[in-house]
Amino acid sequence: MTVLTDTERKGLEKSVLDAHRKAEAGAFNALNYLGVEADKKPFHLSDAEAELRRRLRSEMRRLGSYDVLISSVAYEQWHRMLFARFLLENDLLIHPKFKVPVSFSDITEIADEKGSEAWEVAAEFASHMLPGIFRQDDPFLMVKFSPEDRIALQGVLDGISSESFLAEDALGWTYQFWQSEKKKEVNDSERKIEGYDICAVTQLFTEPYMVKFLLENTLGAWWLSLHPDSGLKSEWEFYRSEVEHDFSGWPSYINELKILDPCCGSGHFLVRAFHMLLSMRREKGEENEAAISAIISKNLHGLELDPRCIQIATFALALEAWKEGFSPTDSYLPVPNLACTGIPIKAEKDDWLKLAGGDGMLESALENYYDLFKNADSLGSLIQLDNQSSSGTDKHSSVNQTLIDQKTLMEKLEQALKKETAAGDPVAETFGETANAIMKAAHLLNCKYDYVVTNVPYLTRGKQSDILKDFCESNYPLSKNDIATVFLERCLSFTSIRGKVSIVLPQNWLFQPRYENIRKKLIKSEKWDILAKLGPGAFETISGEVVKAILMNIEHGSISNEHLLSGIDVSNRKNASDKAIGLLSDDIKKIQQIKQLENPSSLISFESLNKINLLGKYATCIEGLSTGDSDRFIKKYWEVYPKDKNWELFIQNVNENMNYGGRENILFWENGKGALQRFPNSHNFPSNTMNGFQVLGNKGLRITQMQNPKVTIYTGEIFGKSAGTLVLEDNSLLTAVLSYCNSDLFSKEVNIINQSLYKPVGTFLKVPFDLEYWQKVAAEKYPDGLPEPYSDDPTQWLFHGHPKPSESPLHVAVARLLGYRWLAETDTEMELSSEARDWIKESEKLLSFADDDGIVCIPSVRGEGRMDERVREVLKAAFGSEWSARHEEKMLADLGYVKKDGSLKGDLEKFLRDEFFKSHCKLFHNRPFIWHIWDGEKDGFSVLVNYHKLDRRNLERLIYSYLGPWISQQEREKADNKAGAEKRLVAAKELKRRLELILEGEAPYDIYIRWKPLHEQAVGWEPDINDGVRLNIRPFVEAEVLRSKITAIKWGKDRGKDAVPNCSGTVERHNDLHFTLEEKWKARKEAE
Template structure:
């Protein structure tokens, strides 16, 4: 797949479509500055048809509700979704007409539908209009009409992707769509046809790349302390999951659920990312046998899998493939299996309307892959965008309730719980309801003639559908959740997660770990890929304690660069499968894949079976904070049991000053009048590069009026000011390599980026330990991120070997003296006297 071509096209297409859609809106008197009257019949000197007046009025209503820019964005992506859907269908011959809409049979941008206009069997086509366009040599108008009619014809089998003709989005279909350098022309010419052939993943890549610039804009705003709004949450958090990781998660959750109850060596051999269970003790095997007896009773149509953050449906698509094989092994034909999978087995949710459209489409195309007549069978998947109840009017609600107290109670709860739902997505906690009753009322309305009928079907039905999916439990929950730290959350989302998920509030991925656990049935499986911070950081300690109560069946610890689109060390991930139960003594399988620096390298290491550990997770609780230390041995863990906490060798471990404005308060020492050093300016340690023993001492801090100017600055923080003037050992809080600790003289203040271990007198053994490979090994476990926090240092265990104390002191003193001499030999040191070569 040529991802470079896909990315280049998708990024350009978004800009082009927004511009073209806006141009169409301008033709109807709708601009960012205004839109005149919704009742206008003549716009820009042209009389509008009845359909155009209706569509324009609806367009204006949407703008009044959402704003001009948001509506232009939505219409642009709606047409983008339709274009890529039609392209995928024509290339794979899934269109009911079997006539290409964008290309000819040779793959050139010569729409076959134009040459077949007089013979095509297309529902809703007005032959008189076709003939009129042909006779008038109006090829652009003919193609526009054929394209809209084709979209309308697909409304019946694919209603969530193609709206009925008459929508305001039809009004904004761009002009000149037959241009070779237009969106359709470039889609056909720029992306090789083979990339569309039987590869529904292309839909996900197009979606991710289409959002790339919007994502960059969102993070640029975040750096300016602009919180992520609900409209921008999808673009900021969507990330296409690598194919092999999707297969790992699905095979080891859905596949495991089936294979453990229905052993099948042939099926097992097809799943190359499936991990066999670790060897277990007899008492564990006995417990597993009971659980597997339950699995054996499962029927294919009863298995329920959900992706609550489905994006463009990548996970659901592969789950479809796995379910097909499960059905086939149960003696069911592919044709019957495809319909049953869509109706019974797969569920999906997403906060984003456009993503849910594409996920819906991906599942339906999987149906077509296994049954060429699938679109004629009327099956519709239960994959939904999460709706809001904010715009629902009281009259429509009253009509739907119809004076039924039970409906009033249940639907009233749904309305309340779905207010501002797009702020929260599928982490919402939705109450159970009598969905049979609610759905029966919807069917009554469907057959009714009422002014409110359309409102019920368009606004109330989606609420009921989403509520039913969100209030249920599942056999398998598989997802790649959004990654969003608390600092990026808007006020409503932040308050919600603090209240409902206090143990995981630091990041949305952790919130989803809790939520996915809640919706997983007992003894069933939860599979996810998340940032690995939850395994180690103190802010997730309570979450880890909860997770120790359920079994980790297996894990692939990926570290950095698991996603080829993300460079650097910041996003470090792990993928895992958990069973919602705890068997004492159960050993999970852990694959340590952090060393390879490419996505392919990690996959290759996994398939080679390298770096695997088998661990009873109860051993993690022996280490302070219970980090998921699957790779360390029993002797290593015993250091934490037998060793003394490092805090016992110091007065305190403290953060330093946070100025809030370094440009204002900090200088290099040689930038100030040296006479003011020690009075108005004080020596200052501010982190810096890797350096052991001594050094990185080149800053001074404004301490005028005994520091009151800084102290009274509203953005500053003074840290543990009472320790200023003490001897300290400092380290650089942020580092991408090994940690290093340095002696900080008593007259040197320290920065928030350079926290300190405060001591009364020089503790050579302590500093030696801190700069040893032993300390580094412990910190790799306690703090595997680029931030070395005070809490991580406090957890370090130290075992003093009395026989080696004097030798350690000798080596440490020698190292300090050499480091001092080296640092002071450069002019950047405030103790520089002369160059050593002079």
């Protein structure tokens, strides 16, 4: 099996993405020249061009938009060149007259003689072999690119290495790479997935090692069961002889073997199966072309939703057949048994129902089939014609249909489908033949197969359109949560009794609670031959933890209680190549399949799970609140000062184990009776008692629902998602549970039970817990009991406010100078340790240093001292006799204010002037409450302001009482010819102008809050502190008056959609909108 190397694959990806952009640019320019989008025909067009324009406009109407037309032209133009290059590189581009292979130099020479383009000649020659792909009358291919665009596209094609075109998997990769931008566009849109969007989002090219492992351990194992001494065994490197197999339900003769890939994509599984079957037939002495013809016509079958994909799969099979010696000139390759299941019917429903001839039950059955085929572009291979849905609850397969004569029903269905004359078959058309695509698909959908092998689409229920969601609910209620598990059931229904399914699936269904019933069903009813857990990094083209896959071979039919499942786990191996090695050599564990029913929730595990004394015996774990709009309802606690009664502490998750963390946020709660409770998308509201346990106001743990769970102590607050809140029946056990959950063992046990990235909260209750042991550990670790609430981190609401023990003393000192006080200082009811209370008392001694208006200039203005001197005074008071110049230097170094050699970049004044604001933004999660406003000159006007005090009056004070005197000072210095005064004066006046624009609030220097109606939007600088820093800081960013750019703050579209149209006139959550003062005043007047 020749496959692309990593280098070749990355090079091909780069080339295809470049080709996509260049092809669309070329298509846009060519269609623009033809005036396709224009209402009137351009005067410069010839008669032939005008006719082409007419045909293209007709295609545009069929496709639905001009953009789709551009994409279609780009696709056809590029793929004509690409497919021709595949034929050329494999010596398969045949001269139609002389019947010999030609090279590209031959093509170029012929093109020069004809006065044509080389790739047009190549396509002309190829059209005799595959007329459906190289159609000479295709309007998309008749479009002429400009010389510049054509040369650019040819340059991309020429840049792809010749070796890439010889690889068995290259064709499939080209289409996946072509689709990658479409996939991103659909995912970013957040729309429900339906129709051909399903193809773009769910197609994932199967790694060659996965294909080989599944096929060699099923198809290969079958051959070896018939021919134990076969020499092919040495070629099948992934074959594992220790796996138990039973092929009593398979045919003994290769001609009778029927294989199906119901999601065949670009044909990766089919191509590899083709080569294996050819080797088998050759080993038995079959003549080469007869063997190839039999494989194509009898053994291999494929279904696919995407018509382009099925065409590529057809080409891929033909290419491999020709490469293996089937003559492209002397013999006719059979049309492969491939069909596109994604072509919807066009007929009206009444035309179908008339075929029932008044038979009510037959009419009902035909109506059900009509609904299925009408939505074929969403349902594809899930359409089932044998009335045997896997879960048996579908209204379409009710008892009424069992009373209908099935032969009559099928005859009527065929009669209806034959009328779909417009539904051309992309497979037959590839070979220049005609067929009814829907009829062909229906035939393949209605067959049974000995072997079904596929990589299923992955699409969770929340992303499915209503059509797909309702279908899965009705037909596959046990597996409905992901189309992947739905397809597992569908694959089994395709399979004959004792036939087998090989499948690539996401692993989450093996352990997540929502799949418990489908696990139980399949454990009891199907024989699992082999299960390989791949874990993260199984796909070369997907980084990180996104897709964790399993490989599974399963036999359709009943099992014995003694059957042993063969399990192999390569999850801990880092990448695809390493996992492939693991599948070759790692030990296989034999597990009694039926025993999996005894595991918690019948989860699938290769380890023996101890069900005695699970953590759930002592505790419950609650999922947190989902607001449905976190940008609206959740703020960092330092954004709202002072915190009023509408806001409540809101604990979240931690990234590392710590006693007290996750305490950065507050929630707009309004005593549980406000906007959040009425918000349609909010759910999981906490209460005092949940699952029979006291929750709010109680102590417990917050356990992050991640790969390696992290833990912090919970103290009764309202809590959010991303971490489960674990509370105990007996709080005297809390230190023991805390000790366990902080251990590596806890993380290990959690991942044995659930290997997904995101752990459902119930997972934490299913781990074994040795109470006696962990009580001993806790007695040593926590001799004084549970630690009391305390933090030196200024981003935590528990922080006491004193610089000395703080993790960021300089930031704390600056904030105190500008009049900020921490939440713990002012909340007398907050539960805190005695140490924290002592530091709060010490902090009170620093209150006298706070500036009265929260405006402190870095240079001396209005007779106020320089800022660095004032900050230093705060630090001296905080540290007392311990303060020294070395302390100051260390603080600056700790903040990263150093050169490459480790020396400081400058002194405290320069840090405050140049880097404090950037450092402050980083520390406070890009929600700064100290803003650095300046005029752009390092020796110019520069001021730090307390955002909480920066109301309209204080902004005016900043402009006229601080900046004003500075301007006057520069005017005097200019008159005295002082160096730099004129430059500083110009900069200061410009800053004054910009601040006055913010004060006035005309767009684009306005505040916009997307959840407020227009008549409630601020007029001028009138910020509502409850709206948060992100939205209120926008006018200052637009005016470019802040010392550093805040690149991490975005004002684009937030995730999710509102239930009703908002101020933007849509349900989209747009933030980067501007309204004029006139519009706002008008809206206010209309609202009166």
